[in-house]
Amino acid sequence: MDNTDVSPKIHTDDQTRRLYANDASSYEELPKGVAFPSSTQDIVAIVKQAQKEGESITPRGAGTSLAGQTTGEGIVIDVGRHMNSIQQINSEQQWAQVQPGVIRDSLNRETDQYNLEFGPDTATTNRCMLGGMIGNNSCGIFSIKHKTTREHILEIDAVLSDGSRATFKPLTQQELAKKQKLDTLEGYIYREIISLIRENRDQILEHYPHPDIIRRNTGYALDRLCEMQPFVPDGRKFNMAELLCGSEGTLAMTTSAKVNLVPQDPESVIVVPHFSSIRKALEATSEVVKMDPAAAELVDHIILNATKDNIEQRKNRFFLDGEPHCILIIQFDGNDQQKLIRKAQKMARHLQEQSLSNSAPIITDDKKKERVWNLRKAGLGLLMGLGSEGRTPSFCEDTAVRVSDLPDYIDDFQQILDRHDTNCVFYAHASVGELHLRPQIDLQQPEGIQKMKTMAGEIAELVCSYCGSLSGEHGDGRARAPYIEKVLGSEMMPLLKRVKQIWDTHGIFNYGKITSPKPLEEDLRYSPSYQKPEIDTQFNWRKEDSFGNALELCNGAGVCRKLSDSGGTMCPSYMATKEEKDSTRGRANLFRQLFSGKQQEAFQSEELKDALDLCLSCKACKSECPANVDMARMKAEFTQGWHNKHGISLGERFFAQAAKLYPLANLFPNLSNWIIKQPVVKELLQQFLGIDKRRNLPQFAEETFMDWFNTRPTTNPAAGEEVVLLIDIFTNYHEPHIGKAAVQFLEFYGYKVTVPDFHEVGRPQISKGMLTHAKNILNQNLPKLTSFADRGLPIIGLEPSEILTLRDEYIDLCDDDQLEQAQFVADHSFTFEEFAAEILNKNNQPSSSPKKEKVYIHGHCHTKSLIGNSAIKKLLTRAGFQPIVLDTGCCGMAGSFGYEEDHYDVSMDIGKLRLFPALHNLPEDTTICAPGFSCRHQIMDGTGRTASHPAEILMD
Missing domain, CATH: 3.30.70.2190 (Alpha-Beta Plaits)
Incomplete structure (x- = not known):
């Protein structure tokens, strides 16, 4: 395809094609290109070009489809990037006009002010888009109440297969007659579909799933058209939009939809x-x-x-x-x-x-x-996320029967499982007769492929015997289309093919979905031909058993694609850019595809390096991703491999090895502070080290913490229990007052404070992918830390990312003969907030404030991911404050990330999403608590507000 003549641009670079080769299904198809239309006119241009050149088009929103609807070998059209506008909300008539890329939860946040909502509530509502919900006729958790998307679509604006445009909505008999007289593709569609229903209505109603089944989505919704006028005199007005719902983008491209809104119920109770x-x-x-x-x-x-x-x-x-x-x-x-x-x-x-x-x-x-x-x-x-042994391919997970039939149906289903010696997960929408049934099958074994194919046929026959639906809401797609005939009967297949031909004569829309499918086992992400990566790594990947297994964790569910308004922290760079390559899913797909193909050579991939560039290593994915993908660790591993061949840049060395430079700068701290503020120096730092000149570098203290600690008079010679306080380089050189506050607090409660003779645990080195350097630091520190742990001493850290490195990365970075020591050290390591909270709890510390002061907390990303914010809440509550944890996501600084010229803008964009607005709305004299060094500096740079460490707040 000649890209220069196409508007919008069709992206055909390898990275983009790889990013769009997967959805949440078992399939992987490398498309020829990807387009990001901004308007209906763009879609019209793409459709006309595709028709002219014989290319297929695969519509795509969030890419959360489970049956392979949004993978294809032609042109993928991502409507989510730009066509995501809520065009109108009519609260009086209770409807909204939306583009297909509008996220369901985003719509409901806007309609919430009117106590209205779009009812269908899938498990993916914080990222799934209305266009995809229409394509799959999505239902969700509350389908017994709200039924399906089809019941809530009033009108659909669409581009047809010849590039013409049409609006499908309820029509009176007179309006329908006028439509049939049109000398256009739209008129032809109306004439032929009316004729098809008139000639085959009885046969359709006989073969389609039982009408009592709310979730019936097998094939095209011809049974729904049979319920309308003119076939039923007192039926609903004829509305072709109901046929487009559940058609999986095989008939037309939705460009806008008018959707029904329903009143919210003010109260609810769960049992x-x-x-x-x-x-x-x-x-x-x-x-x-x-x-x-x-x-x-x-x-x-x-x-x-x-x-x-x-x-x-x-x-x-x-x-x-x-x-x-x-x-x-x-x-x-x-x-x-x-x-x-x-x-x-x-x-x-x-x-x-x-x-x-x-x-x-x-x-x-x-x-x-x-x-x-x-x-x-x-x-x-x-x-x-259960690993390869617990992998459950989605070939039969969407069957639906009548609720009264469900117990017997599941007993029969269990017999199929027993016959094939496999287990199954049972979950989801029992209230409407649909369970998501996912047998555990290893598709990387030839016998697994055969087992899946045999079971798929037997399950389709079982569904047919109960007059059920093979697809309740996830669609037919690649996974179920080959078995539609077993459920609806051979008599229905010519009708389904006829529907496709009427709407899409040249077969350009999502070819191979619903009709003319490929075999079930083609284009699988995992199959016997899949080459598992076997890679030499620095981390041991103990929980996952191997780096190769870690690369296979992502299932494509796309939780990382939620926007900032949905809360949480994952994935901050995607929240800012909304580009697939900046999501955890996008990066994980590239990792798996490249390493399974190139193996060790993938460490030199420019594609992967580019995709990882905006990863902040925040670790939110380690907890918020249901599969626990740890992209921060994967990035560190890749970056070490990249360094092995290309070396380490001067800027990376500066940030990762600041501990070597700080003693020099601290010889004359006031002079150093004056120098780094000078414009000419800032220009030089930007030119040679990549430090953005718009940033203010942290100032050096006139007296380091260690100078103070080693020369101070002993204030508590009779101190009892000993504790170890880790002082990181930032606390020692930049913010010694925080270390002083921590010592004073600990000594006040009778502890003898010991400070080790090192300030590094390897956190900056790990973040920069300098794992061999980090391992050297580990080897130096671990014996010292173990000696403390052997004596039963608590090891306390002020900087969350530093102390949590002992509990996270050290466990995998150490050698096998060090593992017991590393785990022992981890068990004795605590954040300051954790240990201080226990101190106050043991001392039954009462509130000293007659009126509790509010403290607003911005939690550190690593804390939120690895241990949560409960400790800091407990600490401040016990200390007499009223803690309020702000849902502010990632601050955007992430160590050195926000200081770097290439990342400054994204860093500030992330801060502007939630953190900065949340703080701007607080009164000037508000106490803001942020345990992280980087967070405090981002807050100052972005808002001009001062944030304090918990130790400061306690001692103040």
Whole structure:
């Protein structure tokens, strides 16, 4: 394709093509190019060009499809990058006009002011887009209440396969007659579809899934058209938009949609019955749906067990009573919470009387309810993070039957599993007869491929026997299209192909999805031909068993693509740029593709180096990613490999080895401070070291902490218990007052403070990918640290990233014969906040303030990811303050990242997303707490506000 003649540009570089080769499914197809249209006119131009040159088009939003709908070998059109405008909200008539790239939660944040919402609530609502929801006819957790996207789409503006435009909406009989007379592709579509339905209506209704099944999305929605006028005189007005819902982008390209908004229910209550078996849970579901719940979701023991090993989801297990085999999460909505509580209690009693459940916690607190649903929504990602042995390909996870049939259906399904000697995860939408069933199969073995194919056929036949739907909401795509015939019958296939031909004569839209599919086993991400990376690394990758396994953790669910408004920290660079290459998923896909192909040579990949450039190594992905992808560690490993061939730049050496330069600068601190402020020096620093001249470098203290500590008079000679206080180079040279405050606090409570003779643990070196240097530091420090731990001494750190390096990277960076020591040291290591909180707790410290002062906390990224903010909240509460943890994400500084010329703008953009606005809104005399050195300096640079370390606040 001649890119110069196409508007918008079709990106055909290898990096972009690799980034769009995967979605959240089992498939991987390298497209010929990727386009990012800004308007309907752009889409029209692309469609006309594709038709002229015989290229296929794959529409794509967030790329969270599970059946392979958004992978294709032609041109991928990403509508999310630019076509993401909410064009109009009409609160009186309760509708909104949106472009296809609008994220569902973003729409609901705007409509919240009117107490309205777009109802369908998938597990991916913080990143999935309305165009994708239309394409898949998405439903989600509350489908028993809101049904499917189809019920909420009023009109669709679309580009047809010849590049013409049309609007599909409800039509009167007279309007329909006019449409059929049009001498255009639109008119042809109306004439032919009406004729097809008229000739085959009885046959369609006979072969399609049972109408009682809310989630029926197999093939094209011809059964829905059969319910409309003119075929049913008192039926709904004829609306082709209902056919486009669930058509997976195979018929037309959505450019805008008018969607229905529904009133929010002000109150809700959650009840969580626990069960000893899946059968009991499903029998209970038949009872539950009689009480009109808004949702009833099944979560089985495999997912519940997976939450134990996920840092983020461990916190959301609070409501579990023991170790249930499975649970139902049931929500009741309404106007009166007391009535809802009574309903929940009545249901719990009824299930107990039926000997189905003996425990059913009721949750009414809004934040706790959110945590319950967050655990449920993490289900898929948790499953895909279980490693290769627990991998569950998504070839049959979307079947739906009537709720009353569900217990027997699952028993029959279990027989198929037993016959093939495999296990299955059971979870999701029990209230509407759909469970996400994901058998554990290793597709990297030839027998695994054969097992999947055989089971897919048997499951399709089972679904047919129950008049069920092969796809409830995730679509047919690549995974289920080959088996539609088994469910709907051979009589229906010519009709489906006819629909495709009517709309898309030349087959340019998402070819091979729904009709004319490739075999199930083609283009799999993992297959017997997959070459597992076997790489020499510096980290040992002990939890994952190998670097190759670590590269396979990402499942494509795209949690890293959520925007800043959705909260959390992952992934700060994507939140700022909204480019796939800056997401954890994008980087992880490049890692896997390149290393599985080039093996050790991939360490020299320019593509990967570019994608990692804006990674802040914040570690948010280690906890917020359901699969626990640790991109910070992967970046460090790659960067070390890059250094091995290309060397280390002067700027990288400066930031990573500042400890060697600081003693020189500190000989004359006032002079050093004057020099680094001079414009000419700033220019030189920018030119030679890449330090952005717009930044103010930290000032050197006139007296270092160590000078003070070693010369001060002993204030507590009778001190009892000894503690070790790690003083990092930033505290020693730049902010010794923080170290002084920490010593004074510890000594006040009777501790004898010992300060080691080193200031580095290797954090800057790890961040810069200088792992051999970091390992040398580890080798020097570990014996000293072990000697402290052997004596039972707590090892306390003031800088979160430094002390947490002992608990995180040291465990994997050390050699096998050092592992026991490293783990022992980690067990004795504490952040200042953790240890100080325990001191106050042990001393039963009362509040000394008659009126509690509010302290606003910006948490450090590594703290949030690895241990959470509970310690700092506990500390400040115990000290008599009222702590308020701000949801400010990443500050954007991330060590040296924000100081670097190439990163300054992105660094500030990240700060502007949430941190800076949150602080600007606080009164001038507010106390701001930020344990991180970089965070405090970013706050000063971005807002002019002073933030304090917890030790300072305690001593003040």
